[in-house]
Amino acid sequence: RFGNKIVAMAAPDSISAKSSNPSEASSASERTEIIGSGAPFEHTEVQLQLVEELRQKLADLSAEDDPEDIHNDTGYLSRSLRARKWKVGAAEKMLRETVRWRRDNRPMDISCAKCEEREGFHTWRQVGFCRWQRPVVYSCFEQAGHHSYTSEDSATHLTYLLENAFHTMPPGVEKWVWCLDFSGFALASCNPTMSKGVIHVTQNHYPERLGLLLLINPPWIFHQAFKVLKRLVDPDTIAKVCFVRGDTDLQKITGQLFDAELQAWLSREVAENKRRPLPEVQREYWKDHSAAEHDPRGTRSYLEKFVHTEEDEWPNGHRPHPNIILHAGHTHHRPNPGREGSAAGLAPAAAAVSTAAGPGGAGAAGGSGSDSDEEEFEFAESEL
Numbered sequence: 001r002f003g004n005k006i007v008a009m010a011a012p013d014s015i016s017a018k019s020s021n022p023s024e025a026s027s028a029s030e031r032t033e034i035i036g037s038g039a040p041f042e043h044t045e046v047q048l049q050l051v052e053e054l055r056q057k058l059a060d061l062s063a064e065d066d067p068e069d070i071h072n073d074t075g076y077l078s079r080s081l082r083a084r085k086w087k088v089g090a091a092e093k094m095l096r097e098t099v100r101w102r103r104d105n106r107p108m109d110i111s112c113a114k115c116e117e118r119e120g121f122h123t124w125r126q127v128g129f130c131r132w133q134r135p136v137v138y139s140c141f142e143q144a145g146h147h148s149y150t151s152e153d154s155a156t157h158l159t160y161l162l163e164n165a166f167h168t169m170p171p172g173v174e175k176w177v178w179c180l181d182f183s184g185f186a187l188a189s190c191n192p193t194m195s196k197g198v199i200h201v202t203q204n205h206y207p208e209r210l211g212l213l214l215l216i217n218p219p220w221i222f223h224q225a226f227k228v229l230k231r232l233v234d235p236d237t238i239a240k241v242c243f244v245r246g247d248t249d250l251q252k253i254t255g256q257l258f259d260a261e262l263q264a265w266l267s268r269e270v271a272e273n274k275r276r277p278l279p280e281v282q283r284e285y286w287k288d289h290s291a292a293e294h295d296p297r298g299t300r301s302y303l304e305k306f307v308h309t310e311e312d313e314w315p316n317g318h319r320p321h322p323n324i325i326l327h328a329g330h331t332h333h334r335p336n337p338g339r340e341g342s343a344a345g346l347a348p349a350a351a352a353v354s355t356a357a358g359p360g361g362a363g364a365a366g367g368s369g370s371d372s373d374e375e376e377f378e379f380a381e382s383e384l
Contacts, residue, residue: 038132038211040172041078050086051077057092066099068108075174083207098205107205112157115322120145120286122157125321126165126306127269127298128262134211135165135176136262138298142184142273143285155201160322162206167318168306175211177257179266182218183273199233210237214253216244216270265299272296286323297324 043051051074058071070076076095084090102108114121124139165176202209215222230238244250250270254263272282272294281289285296290303297303297320306318307328319325 038130038134038173038175041082041174043078047078047081047086050081050088054081054088054091054095057088058095061096061099065103067103070102071095071099079174079208083203094204094207101205107159108163110156110159110163111319112153112160112322114153115157116326119323119326120284122154122321123285124157124161125285125298125324126161126168126302127265128258128302129168130177130211130257130262131259133170133173135168136179136258137161137165137176138179138181138266138269140181140183140269140273141186142181142278143282143296144184154198158198158201160319162202162209164317164319167314167316175209177212177214178210179214179216181216181270181273182222183270185219185222187221203234203237210240212257213241214244215241216250217246218243261299261301265294268294269296286321287327297321 054077055072061071063069076098077091080091080095080098081088084094112122120143123144124137126135127138128136130136162176218226242253244253247267250267251263254266258266272279275282281287281292281294282296289295289297290308295303297307306315307320307324309315320328
């Protein structure tokens, strides 16, 4: 065990996924995946001193400067330091930018206009929790169809998703898990330039939040795109990527990460999204399918707590996928009325890969823009 990660060694009870391409995440001939544990990060005495040093450097921020008071939040301080390799000056710069970004854009109130205009526009949705109670998010290329995504649209949905996932995290949990199903993946879906945009947003404003990314049944063509993406991403983030190939691999890995309910849901969802033609239930995954044997919206326990609830307010302030809200059947289940989904100004390079919020049509997406030399440096130094 290293820090808050578990290294899966070649033991009978370990999580191990051998790669046909050893260069993907390691130079070892038989590399093993690093599986992120949900255990809270444990600070050393020196690291705690750095957290307090950073807190003091930000003490000049007022309530008007930082309405959420995140510069006094130990979690924010610690994650910023971890993302900047414990360099206090760099962490201070990043956190000040995040304070300004959150104050000016209020991401906690944003909603996704594209999903409200066209149901199922983005497929990214929370579906349950891992064994450590980290939110688990699922998306699938086949369900995304072939929309023409823009970086702004995807950044909006990404921000909506993360802000609401955080509301479901119990104390001590700070990371999330993403399951990306490659069923329906095509050459047009490869767009490393747009990928850079979503990485910019997450690494600079949501650092140290990604716990694990499961790439489920990626085709050989994706490996070329992954080689490009690796050059844009911190090695510690690449270490959180786990390739999952075939049902045996899926069962072995998810059996240790998820409880029986979520493991069964994911296996069934992956299988259903392989069917051709795609069943209507899967194509309209946001609708209420609670009477069916399998509900693509998520696990029963997640739906019962956060969707099929008679409470007057959202449990813990969490809002599910916008289209799931609209079909939930309760009058209070509606998108946040505070701000409707414009992602304008979310970040200078707030592009988002369509494999993030809605994987189907990255090839047709435009408006990705480019970063300055300074942004390139910040990008390279940060970690998801």
